[in-house]
Amino acid sequence: MKTTFKERSCLSQRELRQYLRGKMTKQQQHAVEHHLLDCPLCAHAVDGLEKAEAAGQLEQELSEAGALFKRAGRKVYRRTWMNWAAAAALIVLALFSVWQYRAATMHERLFVEYFSAAPPNYLALRSAQPGNALEGKEELQKALEFYRDGAFEASLAHLSLHLEAYPEDDQAYFLLANALLGARRSERAAHFFRQLQEDPPAGFTVEDIRWYLALALIEQEDTAAALQLLQELSASSYSEQALELRQALE
Amino acid sequence: MKLFVRSSKAAKPTDWEDDRLLRSWREDGDRKSFDALYDRYVHLVYGACRKYLDDTEACRDATMQVFNALLEYPTEKPIRSLPNWLYTTARNICISLLRAPSAKVVLEPEENFFEKNADGFMENEALTRLLNKEHPHLLDLLPEAMQQLEDGQRQCLKLFFFDGKSYRDISQETGFTLKQVKSYLQNGKRNLGIILKRQRDEG
Numbered sequence: 001m002k003t004t005f006k007e008r009s010c011l012s013q014r015e016l017r018q019y020l021r022g023k024m025t026k027q028q029q030h031a032v033e034h035h036l037l038d039c040p041l042c043a044h045a046v047d048g049l050e051k052a053e054a055a056g057q058l059e060q061e062l063s064e065a066g067a068l069f070k071r072a073g074r075k076v077y078r079r080t081w082m083n084w085a086a087a088a089a090l091i092v093l094a095l096f097s098v099w100q101y102r103a104a105t106m107h108e109r110l111f112v113e114y115f116s117a118a119p120p121n122y123l124a125l126r127s128a129q130p131g132n133a134l135e136g137k138e139e140l141q142k143a144l145e146f147y148r149d150g151a152f153e154a155s156l157a158h159l160s161l162h163l164e165a166y167p168e169d170d171q172a173y174f175l176l177a178n179a180l181l182g183a184r185r186s187e188r189a190a191h192f193f194r195q196l197q198e199d200p201p202a203g204f205t206v207e208d209i210r211w212y213l214a215l216a217l218i219e220q221e222d223t224a225a226a227l228q229l230l231q232e233l234s235a236s237s238y239s240e241q242a243l244e245l246r247q248a249l250e
Numbered sequence: 251m252k253l254f255v256r257s258s259k260a261a262k263p264t265d266w267e268d269d270r271l272l273r274s275w276r277e278d279g280d281r282k283s284f285d286a287l288y289d290r291y292v293h294l295v296y297g298a299c300r301k302y303l304d305d306t307e308a309c310r311d312a313t314m315q316v317f318n319a320l321l322e323y324p325t326e327k328p329i330r331s332l333p334n335w336l337y338t339t340a341r342n343i344c345i346s347l348l349r350a351p352s353a354k355v356v357l358e359p360e361e362n363f364f365e366k367n368a369d370g371f372m373e374n375e376a377l378t379r380l381l382n383k384e385h386p387h388l389l390d391l392l393p394e395a396m397q398q399l400e401d402g403q404r405q406c407l408k409l410f411f412f413d414g415k416s417y418r419d420i421s422q423e424t425g426f427t428l429k430q431v432k433s434y435l436q437n438g439k440r441n442l443g444i445i446l447k448r449q450r451d452e453g
Binding site: 010011012013016026027029030033034036037039040041042044045046047048049051052057061062064065066108109112184 | 289290291292293294295296297298299300301302306309310313319333334336337340341342346349410414415416417432435436439
């Protein structure tokens with residue numbers, strides 16, 4: 001039994017091929033499947049490459065993927081026969097592309113790294129309210145299920161329906177704004193966060209709202225406005241993250 | 251001589267652990283270490299992207315972006331588990347590719363992105379660590395803890411852990427689909443972890 005909880009490293013190409021083609025011993029297969037329960041990278045890779053194997057393209061796809069960086073690298077080395085002017089032009093072009101890529105992706109990377117949707121506060125509020133805060137609110141329950149799983153698009157429709165029936169539910173507005181942000185509809189999310197700033201829902205502070213508004217602005221690549229908000233958060237519980245983000249943006 | 255051969259073999263970057271390769275790449279800029287990590291994981295990153303994207307060219311693009319992100323990742327930020335970092339980055343990149351207005355690469359419905367919650371894997375990894383290193387005596391409590399699981403989970407975990415059956419064997423034996431078997435094992439293992447931690451804290 002103890003052996004069933006042994007840790008192992010990720011699958012090599014050879015092991016992956018053997019597993020997909022059913023060419024492992026029972027023990028090897030079991031050890032791999034045990035690892036798949038612990039490792040999202042290998043589990044998703046197996047699922048994804050099953051499609052390639054079924055289409056008879058596994059070898060070709062793996063060899064093309066393996067050659068990506070090396071091919072790019074070789075291309076650069078083989079340019080040495082070119083004259084200096086052409087090489088210089090290539091370097092300028094490459095630098096320009098890298099600069100464009102970095103500018104376009106920096107906001108995206110920062111957003112993905114720092115965004116984590118606010119936790120629903122209904123259960124915390126439950127003790128302060130008579131009965132169950134979610135009881136009889138089916139749309140809200142469905143919305144929260146999707147929301148907790150990170151399926152923000154799916155939670156949006158249910159949150160909207162819930163708000164039609166309970167327009168005074170401020171917390172649902174806050175979750176709606178978070179779900180919009182998670183679904184990368186940052187402009188609409190920012191609109192809601194701005195409104196909520198005036199009167200935050202129970203269990204959340206103005207700083208919470210500002211933090212998410214700042215992330216929405218980063219997603220929109222509005223660096224100046226985001227920096228100003230992050231500056232305002234420097235004396236709050238978000239001071240550390242706000243400082244990191246400011247440094248990254250500046 | 252044998253010793254010499256063994257030690258010189260172990261010194262090859264391709265034999266190093268992830269942490270050492272990462273340190274060598276990120277702190278000393280050793281490109282060979284980066285190449286070793288690339289060779290170790292490129293097929294898995296590509297495969298993970300392939301789960302979400304049908305277009306093989308888009309998969310190759312996404313794979314390149316993941317390794318570019320690793321190249322550019324700030325040195326001062328720690329990467330605790332490279333496989334988990336690569337998976338999360340690949341998933342985020344695939345999501346942004348799918349959401350780009352020009353994307354024509356969708357095969358899987360978007361909700362499938364969330365069908366396997368990464369947290370579940372991390373919790374399972376934590377259970378493995380708990381039983382291996384921190385509290386191996388908890389293994390003795392497993393049979394009792396398994397009684398507290400729901401039927402499907404208990405049945406699959408028993409066949410998998412105690413009888414050493416594969417996913418496919420379990421599927422044939424129980425009549426569950428392969429997808430159900432994976433889900434029961436994944437969730438059952440997570441629940442088992444919760445029960446065992448509770449028992450550890452109580453006793």
